[in-house]
Amino acid sequence: MADFQQSTNRFLSWFKLVGGEFKDDLIEVQDLRAQGAGRGIVAKKDIPEDCTLLTIPRSAIINIETSELPKKLPKVFEAAFDEEDEDTEPLDPWESLILIMVYEYLQGDASRWKPYLDVLPTTFDTPMFWTESELKELEVTVLTKDKIGRQASDDKLRTRIVPVVKHNPDIFYPVGKNQLTEDDLLNLAHRMGSTIMAYAFDLENDEEEDEADEDGWVVDRDAQKMLGMVPMADILNANADFNAHVNHGESLEVTSLRSDIKAGTEILNYYGAMPSSEVLRRYGYITTEYHRYDEVEIPRSAVAQALGRATGLSPSELLEMGIEIDADKEGDPYIIERDSGAPNEEGRLIEEAKMDEFPELEEELKLALKAIKKHKPEMIADNRKRDGAVNAVITEVVADKLAQYPTSIREDRAILKKSGITNRHRMAVEVRLGEKVLLEEALTMLRARSAAVANEDEERPAKKMKSKAQ
Numbered sequence: 001m002a003d004f005q006q007s008t009n010r011f012l013s014w015f016k017l018v019g020g021e022f023k024d025d026l027i028e029v030q031d032l033r034a035q036g037a038g039r040g041i042v043a044k045k046d047i048p049e050d051c052t053l054l055t056i057p058r059s060a061i062i063n064i065e066t067s068e069l070p071k072k073l074p075k076v077f078e079a080a081f082d083e084e085d086e087d088t089e090p091l092d093p094w095e096s097l098i099l100i101m102v103y104e105y106l107q108g109d110a111s112r113w114k115p116y117l118d119v120l121p122t123t124f125d126t127p128m129f130w131t132e133s134e135l136k137e138l139e140v141t142v143l144t145k146d147k148i149g150r151q152a153s154d155d156k157l158r159t160r161i162v163p164v165v166k167h168n169p170d171i172f173y174p175v176g177k178n179q180l181t182e183d184d185l186l187n188l189a190h191r192m193g194s195t196i197m198a199y200a201f202d203l204e205n206d207e208e209e210d211e212a213d214e215d216g217w218v219v220d221r222d223a224q225k226m227l228g229m230v231p232m233a234d235i236l237n238a239n240a241d242f243n244a245h246v247n248h249g250e251s252l253e254v255t256s257l258r259s260d261i262k263a264g265t266e267i268l269n270y271y272g273a274m275p276s277s278e279v280l281r282r283y284g285y286i287t288t289e290y291h292r293y294d295e296v297e298i299p300r301s302a303v304a305q306a307l308g309r310a311t312g313l314s315p316s317e318l319l320e321m322g323i324e325i326d327a328d329k330e331g332d333p334y335i336i337e338r339d340s341g342a343p344n345e346e347g348r349l350i351e352e353a354k355m356d357e358f359p360e361l362e363e364e365l366k367l368a369l370k371a372i373k374k375h376k377p378e379m380i381a382d383n384r385k386r387d388g389a390v391n392a393v394i395t396e397v398v399a400d401k402l403a404q405y406p407t408s409i410r411e412d413r414a415i416l417k418k419s420g421i422t423n424r425h426r427m428a429v430e431v432r433l434g435e436k437v438l439l440e441e442a443l444t445m446l447r448a449r450s451a452a453v454a455n456e457d458e459e460r461p462a463k464k465m466k467s468k469a470q
């Protein structure tokens with residue numbers, strides 16, 4: 001506890017020393033570990049709207065421009081920008097920053113960011129670090145092993161980061177410091193990669209306008225965005241409903257977005273509109289508010305098979321009719337999601353998240369049925385029949401998906417009520433429960449649609465008779 005507070009104090013003093021502004025009268029860094037949120041920034045007083053709470057000079061950021069490493073290993077870093085050098089695959093911004101963070105960490109007291117590095121995490125709750133049995137709880141969810149990417153990340157770090165450190169010991173290790181084993185180095189690279197994933201910012205240029213380069217081409221601003229670690233801005237926790245914003249100007253400024261931030265309220269940043277599964281994958285936590293953005297993936301093959309069953313057509317017959325739903329086996333799956341709206345300018349979520357359509361899936365199924373009608377007009381007499389078939393196919397794939405999860409909604413809710421459940425287990429259950437709740441909402445909506453069509457069918461003859469009688 002004392003150590004934790006001391007590290008916070010050292011970090012805060014260092015931050016001010018390097019030119020950062022921290023409005024001590026309005027905010028403080030608090031220990032939020034009891035809520036599972038590490039450090040966070042909390043209002044000490046009521047805060048007005050549009051009030052600057054923190055200012056971070058760009059020189060305090062860790063990135064390719066401020067670290068000494070790129071100057072010491074220009075060849076390694078220049079390749080990142082020299083696309084004509086065909087021998088070396090350029091380091092991407094991610095790899096560059098991992099290498100820089102490994103370097104700064106290995107410098108120990110000699111790094112000018114030491115007090116900042118001391119408050120960065122050493123362990124993570126992102127699924128990248130989960131055991132096999134913990135991962136099993138995520139079965140059937142969008143968080144597949146491929147998506148979590150432990151293997152791909154191991155391969156990348158082993159081939160792209162570890163060799164650079166091994167070949168340049170004089171640069172990476174201060175005099176008298178023992179070199180790390182290959183496994184320790186890989187673990188350190190993973191740790192830095194995960195820190196960057198959860199903490200780094202995409203830095204926008206501070207120039208207002210795009211600038212033409214010497215050939216007169218306008219430089220793409222997006223390409224100029226650089227990844228960087230921004231001390232103190234990254235002590236802010238975040239939620240889908242947030243109350244502060246980071247402005248990228250000559251320096252970076254954190255400002256309040258609302259007029260009603262009361263003393264004791266946590267200052268929250270915005271990491272983006274993401275499903276809870278993605279928040280877990282990148283940041284290792286979950287809040288209720290992210291569930292509105294939850295998503296479920298339906299493989300194209302499942303849709304093609306359901307269409308085959310609904311129409312009695314074989315995969316080859318469908319292909320002959322030019323229907324290629326599953327032609328690209330690696331094709332992106334269909335996404336089931338709500339219409340969630342965006343947070344307003346105060347960071348509030350005011351719109352209700354509604355499940356009311358499946359835009360891509362419906363459109364492609366309608367096109368497929370149009371193609372089928374061309375070849376077999378008797379199968380799809382009119383648009384009502386076509387819409388009925390679309391509804392039936394979507395209902396089938398959604399219900400099938402729901403049946404694949406090893407536990408039911410009820411069982412998951414019961415698990416969440418148990419005491420003693422680990423944080424990782426709880427998060428896995430929340431992710432899979434969020435997906436199932438979404439699928440249930442989709443089924444309810446599809447049933448309501450079918451019922452509306454059936455009602456119309458029933459009313460039609462009556463209406464006709466009524467108009468005849470008149």
Ligand SMILES: C[S@@+](CC[C@H](N)C(=O)[O-])C[C@H]1O[C@@H](n2cnc3c(N)ncnc32)[C@H](O)[C@@H]1O
Nearest residue numbers: 036037038039198199234235236237238283285
């Ligand atoms: C940019 S850091 C924020 C500072 C962090 N709490 C710390 O102590 O260093 C992002 C990490 O903070 C945690 N975090 C952010 N927002 C959170 C929230 N609303 N609830 C719980 N943890 C949160 C997660 O561990 C996430 O990976």
